[in-house]
Amino acid sequence: MAMLQLENDLQKLTQTARLSNAMEDVDQIINLLTMIREKYAAENNPHETNLELTMLQNPIKVRLDELNKKLRSVHKAQNDFSKSLKTAFGKANGTLPTDHDPMESQTALINRAIAMHLLREGEFGVASTFISEAQPQNDSSRESSHSFTQPSPGTMDSETSPRSPTPADTIITDADWSAFQSQTLQSSFASMYSILSHLRSHNLHPAIEWARRNCTELEARGSNLEFELCKLQFVWLFKGPVVNGLPDTPENGVSGALQYARQNFGRFQSRHLREIQQLSCAMVYSPNLGSSPYRSIFDISLAFDEVASSFTREFCSLLGLSAESPLYVAATAGALALPQLVKYTSKMKAKGTEWTTTNELAFETPLPPSMLYHPIFVCPVSKEKTTDANPPMILPCGHVLARESLQRLAKGSRYKCPYCPTEGVIKDAREIIL
Amino acid sequence: MGDHVGTKLDHENHLLLDQPLLRLPFELLRKNFRSAHFEVEKDGTFVKNLLKETASANYSQTPQEDVLKNLDTMIARMRGVKRKLTAFAEEEDRLYHHEEARVKHLAELYSMYSVDDVKYESWSRTRLDRLLVDYLLRHGYNDSARALAEERGIELLVDVDTFEQMSRIRKSLLNGSVTEALAWCAAGDTKKELRKMDSNLEFMLRYQQYIEIVRSKARTKPNEALAHAKKYLFPYRETYPHEFRQACGLLAIPPGDARSVYSELYSQARWEMLADLFTSTHNTLLSLPPVPLLHVALSLGLSALKTPACHSIHPASTAGAPSHSTSMLLAASVCPICSTELNELARNVPYANHSKSHVEPDLLMLPNGRAYGKARLEEYARKAGLLDGQVKDLRTGEIFSMDRLKKVYIS
Numbered sequence: 001m002a003m004l005q006l007e008n009d010l011q012k013l014t015q016t017a018r019l020s021n022a023m024e025d026v027d028q029i030i031n032l033l034t035m036i037r038e039k040y041a042a043e044n045n046p047h048e049t050n051l052e053l054t055m056l057q058n059p060i061k062v063r064l065d066e067l068n069k070k071l072r073s074v075h076k077a078q079n080d081f082s083k084s085l086k087t088a089f090g091k092a093n094g095t096l097p098t099d100h101d102p103m104e105s106q107t108a109l110i111n112r113a114i115a116m117h118l119l120r121e122g123e124f125g126v127a128s129t130f131i132s133e134a135q136p137q138n139d140s141s142r143e144s145s146h147s148f149t150q151p152s153p154g155t156m157d158s159e160t161s162p163r164s165p166t167p168a169d170t171i172i173t174d175a176d177w178s179a180f181q182s183q184t185l186q187s188s189f190a191s192m193y194s195i196l197s198h199l200r201s202h203n204l205h206p207a208i209e210w211a212r213r214n215c216t217e218l219e220a221r222g223s224n225l226e227f228e229l230c231k232l233q234f235v236w237l238f239k240g241p242v243v244n245g246l247p248d249t250p251e252n253g254v255s256g257a258l259q260y261a262r263q264n265f266g267r268f269q270s271r272h273l274r275e276i277q278q279l280s281c282a283m284v285y286s287p288n289l290g291s292s293p294y295r296s297i298f299d300i301s302l303a304f305d306e307v308a309s310s311f312t313r314e315f316c317s318l319l320g321l322s323a324e325s326p327l328y329v330a331a332t333a334g335a336l337a338l339p340q341l342v343k344y345t346s347k348m349k350a351k352g353t354e355w356t357t358t359n360e361l362a363f364e365t366p367l368p369p370s371m372l373y374h375p376i377f378v379c380p381v382s383k384e385k386t387t388d389a390n391p392p393m394i395l396p397c398g399h400v401l402a403r404e405s406l407q408r409l410a411k412g413s414r415y416k417c418p419y420c421p422t423e424g425v426i427k428d429a430r431e432i433i434l
Numbered sequence: 435m436g437d438h439v440g441t442k443l444d445h446e447n448h449l450l451l452d453q454p455l456l457r458l459p460f461e462l463l464r465k466n467f468r469s470a471h472f473e474v475e476k477d478g479t480f481v482k483n484l485l486k487e488t489a490s491a492n493y494s495q496t497p498q499e500d501v502l503k504n505l506d507t508m509i510a511r512m513r514g515v516k517r518k519l520t521a522f523a524e525e526e527d528r529l530y531h532h533e534e535a536r537v538k539h540l541a542e543l544y545s546m547y548s549v550d551d552v553k554y555e556s557w558s559r560t561r562l563d564r565l566l567v568d569y570l571l572r573h574g575y576n577d578s579a580r581a582l583a584e585e586r587g588i589e590l591l592v593d594v595d596t597f598e599q600m601s602r603i604r605k606s607l608l609n610g611s612v613t614e615a616l617a618w619c620a621a622g623d624t625k626k627e628l629r630k631m632d633s634n635l636e637f638m639l640r641y642q643q644y645i646e647i648v649r650s651k652a653r654t655k656p657n658e659a660l661a662h663a664k665k666y667l668f669p670y671r672e673t674y675p676h677e678f679r680q681a682c683g684l685l686a687i688p689p690g691d692a693r694s695v696y697s698e699l700y701s702q703a704r705w706e707m708l709a710d711l712f713t714s715t716h717n718t719l720l721s722l723p724p725v726p727l728l729h730v731a732l733s734l735g736l737s738a739l740k741t742p743a744c745h746s747i748h749p750a751s752t753a754g755a756p757s758h759s760t761s762m763l764l765a766a767s768v769c770p771i772c773s774t775e776l777n778e779l780a781r782n783v784p785y786a787n788h789s790k791s792h793v794e795p796d797l798l799m800l801p802n803g804r805a806y807g808k809a810r811l812e813e814y815a816r817k818a819g820l821l822d823g824q825v826k827d828l829r830t831g832e833i834f835s836m837d838r839l840k841k842v843y844i845s
């Protein structure tokens with residue numbers, strides 16, 4: 001609740017502590033001075049005004065004191081707010097770990113990540129400003145003298161089929177990478193946003209077309225996007241002009257849906273026969289679908305949102321990119337993990353250990369399940385995560401250990417499973433890919 | 435995987451990264467106040483004294499025009515106070531707006547309880563935008579920073595003006611001019627604040643000025659260098675004895691001698707050192723963190739997400755996170771560390787520490803050694819229209835009979 005208290009305290013500050021409060025005193029002083037000046041200029045009796053000049057000293061002093069008093073009260077209110085600020089962050093008062101900055105020398109890679117982030121967010125204008133600003137030749141500032149470097153292999157290619165290698169890749173030099181890369185990436189994301197905006201207005205055609213062009217890659221990823229889109233198109237037509245707002249022609253409504261199915265579902269029959277059967281059976285119930293066993297298929301209230309997010313994910317995946325901006329996920333994960341780091345560093349400060357000296361963080365950073373992307377296997381014997389060099393091994397009894405643990409447990413060529421009473425020979429254990 | 439550790443939002447701790455957000459407008463507010471106070475004090479005292487002087491002098495019959503002239507001076511001074519105070523009040527108003535918007539933004543977090551809340555996602559997105567603008571500003575990419583802030587409507591949450599002023603001064607130092615930086619030191623009560631924090635910035639700027647005089651005029655006008663040293667360096671002979679001695683020696687050794695012990699003083703690198711010194715002094719004075727907070731969030735975030743699989747020689751294995759129930763597709767999203775944007779950047783950070791395994795429930799191993807959760811295998815088989823009793827490898831596409839699967843026990 002600390003922040004809510006702070007909201008109140010700030011309101012108090014902004015309502016009372018204002019330099020403008022002192023303005024009336026300044027005005028008063030100006031008035032006093034102007035008045036006497038006018039009088040003095042008009043007066044012929046210098047002695048009279050002389051006296052007034054002397055008598056003016058006190059009211060001016062009073063006004064100046066009043067002015068200072070008001071300033072002091074602003075100052076005091078600011079000091080109070082300073083305390084409120086401290087209290088608001090009281091619990092989170094650990095110092096940020098800024099002594100050691102592993103990102104310091106990584107400007108080029110961070111810039112690249114930012115450029116890609118801006119492009120994928122559809123901020124094309126900002127992205128192009130950034131790319132030209134961070135370009136070494138356009139900038140004299142030191143930090144940006146090595147802004148962009150060659151990307152790792154296997155990134156972006158042409159817009160239509162992202163995975164097909166372009167021979168141009170090999171001849172692209174460091175210097176023109178960013179221009180080339182950002183253009184390809186920009187046109188990729190531009191077409192993604194255009195397809196998405198069509199999806200949002202319930203036009204499935206551009207998405208279906210894209211999915212058809214990339215069907216081989218999609219299938220290899222185990223994606224049914226193309227079929228799901230066609231299915232939705234079928235249902236959408238089936239709903240007829242009242243729902244879909246399309247012209248009332250034979251190409252719309254039940255007949256239009258049937259026609260669409262005949263033209264498009266053939267290519268899916270080996271993989272999705274059962275669903276196609278369901279869709280066609282449902283037609284028999286028309287127009288009383290609501291009471292049919294198939295009503296759930298025809299409930300499309302969320303369907304457009306769902307295909308849109310599937311489409312985004314597949315589109316990005318084919319570019320080798322995650323669907324959610326990695327920069328966003330990483331920054332969020334960092335903020336979530338920060339309390340653990342602060343706790344750890346304040347504990348370690350006495351010992352003077354740096355937290356990045358090993359290849360594994362020295363403390364756990366629990367993240368929500370939605371941020372766990374890979375299966376993680378921690379060997380129950382060694383408590384270490386398995387790696388390429390020390391992979392998980394499955395024993396014939398189904399228990400899994402890291403290879404090094406198994407070798408340590410073994411007596412000669414035989415082992416005894418630490419988790420069940422089985423024994424066996426090491427060569428019967430085999431590597432498992434999780 | 436059923437536990438919800440890491441999903442619940444710990445509000446107070448979650449704002450660790452955001453203290454500087456409220457700190458800067460407040461520091462500027464204080465600075466603004468001190469400057470206003472300084473001006474009012476100065477002119478107020480002046481008027482008070484002049485009035486006293488005029489009143490008492492008047493007894494001895496000063497000419498009327500002199501009295502009028504004094505009164506005009508006083509009025510002009512007070513009008514000046516009014517003008518300056520108005521400007522300070524406007525700045526105060528602007529800073530109050532910033533601070534209010536920021537406190538409101540942070541307080542919004544308190545209405546969210548879970549990381550999975552959609553409101554949190556948009557909040558966290560705004561945080562990233564803030565961190566990005568801060569990063570861009572610190573690197574002097576001012577146009578990008580301004581454009582992003584405008585595009586996202588977060589002008590009140592970022593400090594474009596402060597950083598633009600800083601980068602202007604920084605650039606002038608890199609171009610070999612100390613004038614702007616000295617003016618910054620002299621503005622308002624900065625001098626006093628710098629003294630309080632034992633800053634050597636002003637001395638180093640004066641020292642550089644001295645080096646430049648020696649470089650260009652030591653032969654023609656040696657006195658100028660001497661005068662400068664007397665005025666600006668001599669008072670600090672005890673605070674910075676090493677530099678002071680160096681400065682004296684400099685007079686005797688002309689520039690251009692590469693073997694000279696002083697060649698370093700004449701080098702361009704001095705200006706870069708001064709630019710960095712200015713930046714760090716500026717940031718300390720305004721309670722700005724020394725490194726971009728994006729670095730803090732990123733380096734830790736990369737580690738928290740990174741697993742040995744992210745840079746594995748095996749082809750990137752698909753993410754193993756349970757597919758979202760609303761999703762109708764099996765294939766999950768690419769991991770952010772495996773994704774092109776961050777893969778290289780994450781190569782040298784440590785990976786996350788896990789004391790427990792996180793795998794799909796009911797793991798089954800196919801004859802090719804690959805293991806998947808039972809639910810995913812079944813769903814994929816259904817979607818692929820396989821015959822009953824068959825499953826298909828999600829990555830390789832191989833088809834196997836169910837009875838050849840082996841149950842996996844992860845303890």
Ligand SMILES: [Zn+2]
Pocket residue numbers: 395397398399417418419420421422
């Ligand atoms: Zn066993």
Ligand SMILES: [Zn+2]
Pocket residue numbers: 373374741743744745769770771772773
């Ligand atoms: Zn990964």
